[in-house]
Amino acid sequence: MIGTETDATTVEEAEKAIPATEEAEKAIAPELYVSISPHFKSAETVSKIMWTVVACLIPPLILSVFIFGFQTLIIALVSVGSCVGTEWVSNRCLNRPTDTIKDGSAVITGLLLAYIIPPGVPLWMPILGGVMAIYVTKVLMGGIGFNIFNPALIGRAFLMATYPVAITSAWLPPIRDAAVFKYMGAGVDAVTTATPLYVLKHYGMAAVLERFGSLSVIYRDFFIGWRPGCIGETSAFLLILGGVYLIYKRYITWHIPVSVIVSVAFFTWIFGGEKFFTGNPLLAVLSGGVIIGAFFMATDYVTSPTQKTGQILFGVGIGALTVLIRLKGGYPEGVCYAILLMNAVAPAIDRWFKPKRFAPEPQEGA
């Protein structure tokens, strides 16, 4: 305290030097915050980043209503509700802070989970997937930042493993007449269709052309999003738009998305056709979940490597595994498992690819 140590010779002088009241003391030394440096921080926060990602994911959802009908919105809301609810309940039960639901990461998981399941699934499926994604994949691993695998992808992989029929046959053909309530109610089963990748895998390129029109029509429709597929994965255009905005905001870098997309295109071109170098790379990139996976799932901070060189290896790994599963595996699509497999390798990649240090070793003759 100021003034406690004086050279006063009389009591009166000492009292003068020592502040008599609390107000007087405050007038000299206001209550000050102390903390370790730096005392400046940038304006970015975890929740700001997460909610920006959510915003970038909204346009594909709006479009999906016009492609597959109104129930995609309901599935998305149920999925988000399931994820956020699971996070709140499980954190509550585990005596952890429950305000983590405000950071937006559970909302992203919910949206992504809905985006990678078919539009004709019953509503209990996103609920189950959400519990699996948040409780088992994230909360049990230690909460945000500690999950090894992408929660939404585990949710989908779980549904795929447990209810393979429900999740591989609930595809809907795109609506052409803006009748967004067309599939509402009981009529879903009657109109199921097949995805381009399914047709390609089982009936070949000629069947794809017969079913979806000429290549130029396919490119145009698939780029905009008018094709059978999962709820939010169809519109390459809107997903790229969102992804580019995230790159512009510097929340993600180009390394993972570009390496995933380029390697899917490259390996499909080499191995995807009847003979080597006859595959159709553009069709491969525009169908399935390549774009959404490249921009929104492989780039998940927690489950991807930090170093740029490591990120490129990670992206190429995803691309190669995707093509391998598509061409040789049992499933028509492989992005989901490709990302999950590379998630498992990400910590190892981070150990192999260390940042370049300033000047670690003393030089020769120093």
Added chain:
Amino acid sequence: MSAETLATFPMGGIHPRESKELTEKLPSEVMPLPSQVRLFLKQHVGAPCKPLVKKKDKVTEGDVVASVEKLGANLHASVSGTVKGVRNALHPLVGNASALVIATDPEAEPRSYSPVDWTNFSREELIAKIKDAGVVGLGGAGFPAGFKLDVRPGVKVDTLILNGAECEPYLTSDNRVMLEHPKDIVEGAKIMLKILGIDYCAIGVENNKPEAIEALNKAIAEDTQKNGYRVVVKPLKVRYPQGSADQIMQAVTGRARPSGVRSSVIGIILQNVYTTKAIYDAVALGKPLYERIITLTGKGIKRPANVMVKVGTSLSEIVEYLGGTTPDLAKVIVGGPMMGFAVSTLDIPITKTTSGVLFLTKDEINTDPHYACIRCGFCVDVCPMGLEPNYVSVYVEAGHGADTEEFGVDDCFLCGSCAYVCPAKRPLVQFMTLAKNDLREAKKK
């Protein structure tokens, strides 16, 4: 000159809001004598000083009042007056520390100094004068300048760098010294060049200080007695932490100092510009280091200013001189906002290495609690040393601070770039410091 062609260090770094406009144009003003001064016995790297005076002794401004045998720097009376003894005072870095207290005699005449021709002094005489004057590195580290210049025979030095980067936001004291005393700095550089027996000196200045660059260039051009010495100004691109030793040496010369060795190993001696001015004062004027310009700035103080104060002046007296603090003052930081130390009271004495004091208001500080690491890697991208603060912080949180050696914790100089960009607001500097401690403890065992 366009910003692209300007030199800077190659990896990491950030560009926080500079906020120098509050004080950069304000000429330094001399504060009236304080009522007393409290001189910490250790204001330098090395052993603490031993007092040479007793209680009730009369001292005159500039007298040696404490000294040290080994590595260290003399302490001089910054005012004329009466010694009141050695007492504890609050040091912003180390907490309670011993300080010699001198009560000011307000009647005493200020001591005056007149320049002498230093060119006839020998190398040894020059070093002795710098050591006697108690000159330490004024950029913040406080390494005794005389010892730094006394390079061991056999070590080949070819470049002297003067650090005028002043990369910390807000601070403008180095800027004012370069503007107000450019000739002294050039002379000081020549003194050091003579001591080192070399002829080349580069002054690194960030180009957000165009007036300082101009003043230095003018002083160099007008210097009539170059005596073969080459002193040049190197404008640098604004980037934090450019003022750090490794970063400015690499920005100016392109040479990277390997971890754990002295800068002389790569042929460089680095001094702060203000230290250079103090060396000139010590040699040419015979004036010891006992006063300096500090920047008092921020929205939390009524009148931001660059003030020439006596070493040992209490911060509360300086604040009073500047009209007090504003009601919404929330944080007081000794040093800059990136590496400075927050203090809980204004009752602290100014030291030789205090370059400024920052007064921040409530809405300028971040008191958000920190969040879990989301592995975004922003910290890795900005680390100027190529370290991984993300992993260090997670290790330390999990109680494995002693296992962090692979992440290069020893290279960290606590610049705070990582914590600045962290979206989870994690106190990464604190985690780094804890990891350093844990590693040190583990090595002892």
